[in-house]
Amino acid sequence: MHAPDDNKSPSITEEDDEDLFKFQPEETSSLISSLPPWSVLTVDDDRDFQRTTAFALDGIKIFNRPIELTQAFSMAEASTLLATQQRFGVVLLDVVMETDYAGLRLVKAIREVLGNAEIRIVLITGQPGMAPMRDVMSDYDINEYCTKSELTTSRLIAILTSELRTFDQLKTISTARRGLQLIVESSNRLLNKHDLTSYCDAALTEIALLLGLNPEGVICARADQIYQQPDDHKIIIVGAAGKLRNLIGKSIRELPDNKIVNGLLKAIHARNNIEQDQASILFFPKEMSGADFVIYLPTERTLLDTERQLLQVFASNISGGLHNVALFSRLDQLAYSDNLLRIPNKNALIRAIDRALLTEQRPRLLLLIVDLDDFARINHTFGLAYGDALLRQFSHRLCETLAAPTLVSRLGDDVFGILGSYEHVSASLVKSALDRPFEINGISHLMTACITSVYLDSVEGNARDAIRQGLLALKEAKRQGPGNSMVYDKNLENSAIKCFQILHDLQQALTDQQLFLAYQPKIDLSSGEIAGVEALIRWNKEGRAIPPSDFIPIAEASTLIHSIGIVVLTEVCKAIITLQQIGLTPPTFCINVSGKQFSDTALIPSILDILCKHNISPNHIELEVTETAMMESFDRVSMALREFRKTGGHVAIDDFGTGYSSLKYLNELPADTLKIDRSFVAQIESSHDHGSIASMVIKLARNLDMQVIAEGVENETQDRWLRDNHCDLGQGWLYGRPMTLDVLIDWLQERSLQTMQHSQS
Numbered sequence: 001m002h003a004p005d006d007n008k009s010p011s012i013t014e015e016d017d018e019d020l021f022k023f024q025p026e027e028t029s030s031l032i033s034s035l036p037p038w039s040v041l042t043v044d045d046d047r048d049f050q051r052t053t054a055f056a057l058d059g060i061k062i063f064n065r066p067i068e069l070t071q072a073f074s075m076a077e078a079s080t081l082l083a084t085q086q087r088f089g090v091v092l093l094d095v096v097m098e099t100d101y102a103g104l105r106l107v108k109a110i111r112e113v114l115g116n117a118e119i120r121i122v123l124i125t126g127q128p129g130m131a132p133m134r135d136v137m138s139d140y141d142i143n144e145y146c147t148k149s150e151l152t153t154s155r156l157i158a159i160l161t162s163e164l165r166t167f168d169q170l171k172t173i174s175t176a177r178r179g180l181q182l183i184v185e186s187s188n189r190l191l192n193k194h195d196l197t198s199y200c201d202a203a204l205t206e207i208a209l210l211l212g213l214n215p216e217g218v219i220c221a222r223a224d225q226i227y228q229q230p231d232d233h234k235i236i237i238v239g240a241a242g243k244l245r246n247l248i249g250k251s252i253r254e255l256p257d258n259k260i261v262n263g264l265l266k267a268i269h270a271r272n273n274i275e276q277d278q279a280s281i282l283f284f285p286k287e288m289s290g291a292d293f294v295i296y297l298p299t300e301r302t303l304l305d306t307e308r309q310l311l312q313v314f315a316s317n318i319s320g321g322l323h324n325v326a327l328f329s330r331l332d333q334l335a336y337s338d339n340l341l342r343i344p345n346k347n348a349l350i351r352a353i354d355r356a357l358l359t360e361q362r363p364r365l366l367l368l369i370v371d372l373d374d375f376a377r378i379n380h381t382f383g384l385a386y387g388d389a390l391l392r393q394f395s396h397r398l399c400e401t402l403a404a405p406t407l408v409s410r411l412g413d414d415v416f417g418i419l420g421s422y423e424h425v426s427a428s429l430v431k432s433a434l435d436r437p438f439e440i441n442g443i444s445h446l447m448t449a450c451i452t453s454v455y456l457d458s459v460e461g462n463a464r465d466a467i468r469q470g471l472l473a474l475k476e477a478k479r480q481g482p483g484n485s486m487v488y489d490k491n492l493e494n495s496a497i498k499c500f501q502i503l504h505d506l507q508q509a510l511t512d513q514q515l516f517l518a519y520q521p522k523i524d525l526s527s528g529e530i531a532g533v534e535a536l537i538r539w540n541k542e543g544r545a546i547p548p549s550d551f552i553p554i555a556e557a558s559t560l561i562h563s564i565g566i567v568v569l570t571e572v573c574k575a576i577i578t579l580q581q582i583g584l585t586p587p588t589f590c591i592n593v594s595g596k597q598f599s600d601t602a603l604i605p606s607i608l609d610i611l612c613k614h615n616i617s618p619n620h621i622e623l624e625v626t627e628t629a630m631m632e633s634f635d636r637v638s639m640a641l642r643e644f645r646k647t648g649g650h651v652a653i654d655d656f657g658t659g660y661s662s663l664k665y666l667n668e669l670p671a672d673t674l675k676i677d678r679s680f681v682a683q684i685e686s687s688h689d690h691g692s693i694a695s696m697v698i699k700l701a702r703n704l705d706m707q708v709i710a711e712g713v714e715n716e717t718q719d720r721w722l723r724d725n726h727c728d729l730g731q732g733w734l735y736g737r738p739m740t741l742d743v744l745i746d747w748l749q750e751r752s753l754q755t756m757q758h759s760q761s
Helices: 014-019 025-033 047-057 075-084 102-113 133-139 153-186 196-211 242-247 258-270 305-336 346-357 375-382 384-401 427-432 463-479 490-511 548-557 560-581 595-599 603-613 627-632 634-646 678-685 692-703 716-724 741-760
Strands: 038-043 065-072 090-094 120-125 144-147 217-222 235-241 274-276 279-284 293-298 365-372 407-412 415-421 438-440 443-445 449-455 485-487 515-524 530-541 589-592 621-626 650-656 673-676 707-711 729-731
Touching (some): 047 065, 090 102, 090 153, 144 153, 196 235, 196 293, 196 305, 217 258, 235 242, 235 258, 258 274, 279 305, 346 407, 346 463, 365 427, 384 407, 384 427, 384 438, 449 463, 463 485, 463 490, 490 560, 530 548, 548 560, 548 595, 560 589, 560 595, 560 603, 560 741, 595 634, 673 692
Parallel strands (some): 449 485, 650 673, 673 707
Antiparallel strands (some): 365 415, 515 729
8 A cells, every 4th residue: 555645635624534434436446456366266177168267257357356267177186276375265166077076075175174164166067967956055065056057157257256255255354363363473462452442552562562663652443433333423542552542532633743633534534554754654444454443653763664564564464453353342332231321231240240259359349239119110101212211310320429430230121230349339329319300301200229239258159149149139129118228148048949949849749739729618607507618729748738828929929820720720620520429519619819810811711711611600619819919900800800700700809908909999899708807807806906907897898788708717706706796707717627628528518417407406
């Protein structure tokens, strides 16, 4: 490359910056015309075909480069050429020469013996039956295939154009890699330099050492090409050495000498190297370096011819390195930066924690996991754009509130990870970022967040273990309510392990049909007759009873609750059929339904389908749902329960009074029965309460035209109070404990016999 005539160079101003990287046809044409010809090898013992091919390619240019054709008339001759010359880009290869498969043997030699994966191989044969195309393309690394009969001049040129383009791309990548390898081998300064700034700094230092100069200079590029910032067209300094090092990241307009600025802009405009009296300016085009780079190197003297040659050789080597680090910088940004918030992402946090765990600062470092409360509802109500704006404001506040070098990252959705020292990071500081409302599009929101802390000194493992511990604590903090803060404790880990073990065993119990039902009767308090039974799930593991309170919440947190629901309903159907077969009238069977089960929109249809398969009427079944589950998704749950009631089924609201029912929903409850929680029944005997809440629930049920049932009745005093206060039904150990189906049958038969004897007397 040659320096342009200064007298013909245009006047360059600051306004020209954005246009300087635009395509320059004259300069690019001269660059292309200086490239060597394409080298093509034809291997065929058919001399007529060789002459025809040479004639067809005579004077042809592909991408403005002529074709240099070399001909071989045997496999042996081609092998010698390929082994001694590495210049060929495409081989046009006949299959049949010395032997029927000489061409295919040569393909194997090129790929496996010579190890040449870049050269493009086009198989051409006049006997297509000798090498079926499908087998050839699958068994050999061949890039194109055609018969001589279809190989017109236009077809030949089209094939060469495609394959030479591919070869050039592969060669460019290979050359860049070899260049980087040469740099690594020649200097430890470029060893493992994967980020752009450190690579540029080391490259400038190495150039200075090669030429016996003081390390000085800058490397520049355009921001949008390097950092993928489409709106930023400034030419910035991406690397610097010596007294200019403090300008890294700045615009070249901040360089102290206008002569340097003008020289850099001229090189960019000319897309060429420029020699000045005491400086060299090297231009690296985007096609070779991944971005248009330009290096200003003060030489303090006129370089010797040998030094210029050395500089050109070294410049061609670092071109590949610049391409790699520019690509690595972009990949690094994609891999370690959150695209929405422009802050580090989870990968960056993992990298930072892993590095911190290996340093002496580890005992002083703290990891915070922050989860904005109720963000999903806000996102759903106001839209994704509103939610994104809120996240941007919050991340900006965090970065302002927490002093450098604290790392603020986004783990996903509305969850953030923060890593810093005790002095700079705390849950209270994060909460201070939430003290004032967020103003977005005229809408004000005061947010809270759940925050958990993990001290790195207590982490056993790597970064992923630290984050997992923080998320485990976060789950517990969120369970305790909005705005809660918690420090990770190892007991949480033990609890999680226990839960995982129960979940695993429960899955096995379902597979092995270890779950069974117990039935507890409900009594009509006015008549003493049985009014129904509640089906209760039970699990005995290796002879030990597992309390439902241990495994039902775990099942609800997974998908197993749906499987348990099917087991319960199926067993109830079998129990009803058994009672009918022995001549007993089945009572209403009450089945508990988890709020999680209502997330399945096909819940009621699937229940009705099971009942239909067993020929059971829905009026034998009562679905029992807790007040809390009802109110968490009132519209969805109430719609499902109304659908079930329309078929003749019954509905009960469990634990009434322990939740947070709004008075406006009471008249809309799709239920036949309200169930007084056992805690209120237990208060009947206390001197300070005397069952005031139970009395209120009974009166409320009367006003809503519902039955009311009291659970947990254990003694005569409670029973007497409930009868006196006109409670409809009772359930508890006083009337009957949960029992297996066989015991229930005996119990029902005995009750039936007692009733018969009483009526006869």
